Amino acid sequence: MSAGGRESRRVLIVGATGRLGIAIAEALVGRGDEVVLTARNLKKLEHLAASLDRGSGPAKIVCADLTHREAVTQIVDGLRIAIPPTESRGSIDDIVLACGPFPRTVFEDLRREDLERTLTVHAIAPLLLVHALVDDLTKSKGAVVELGDAGTTRPYEHHVAYLTAKGAIRTGLCALAVELAPDVRVNIVELGIVADPDADPLRKHQLATRSQLGRFGTPEEVVHVALGLLDATWATGEIWGVGR
């Protein structure tokens, strides 16, 4: 039970060490949820896990590279060890998908490998992971929330591979929402650009003014919507656009 009297949830965060993954992990832990973190880089995972220690030890971690075929099995096996399931409750209740690189693929140089790799990280592995954890999610009336990209409906240049993969996961998750209803909810936050503190100011201004609100978002604003969708017990298959 969390401080506010709310039943605490166990949330798997995929891509936990990214800018938005960290912000979501901190917010979840802050409200009394337990997180399991997964990404590729062990050092970054360990560092984040330690920073999330609120007195009961570091957060649980599972290291896996989603481009590898065995990644889904590795994550599920790691989860089973980190939080052994019981008859009534699985290892996790909810999943946040915040993973993957943002590769620039100059159109003239686009290669089959770019498409295969990006599709694997952003779409194939996450969909198979949700599939592998359906029993856990079902037991806890769980939710899946993915951080999508507004470019799937308003594409921008030099990102054909990335946007194709984000479009694939968008459709795949909407299909999963149908497959998994009513026990498991699956929703998407479709983001504009979140401010990059290191970006060139002129380029930043040009990109920001393309969106109706005329500015980039902040990790805190993404957290607000992601947690809102985790909690939205009457929504599934929804795509909540922010900063588009």
Ligand SMILES: NC(=O)c1ccc[n+]([C@@H]2O[C@H](COP(=O)([O-])OP(=O)(O)OC[C@H]3O[C@@H](n4cnc5c(N)ncnc54)[C@H](OP(=O)(O)O)[C@@H]3O)[C@@H](O)[C@H]2O)c1
């Ligand atoms: N930031 C934005 O403006 C924005 C806008 C629209 C959509 N989004 C979406 O929001 C999500 C999070 O974005 P972000 O800015 O937080 O990204 P980020 O800072 O680049 O972090 C990406 C995360 O994914 C992990 N990752 C990358 N490749 C991986 C692989 N092969 N296997 C396993 N994990 C891998 C990284 O871990 P390692 O470091 O260990 O590789 C890291 O934890 C992404 O899905 C992105 O498409 C972001």
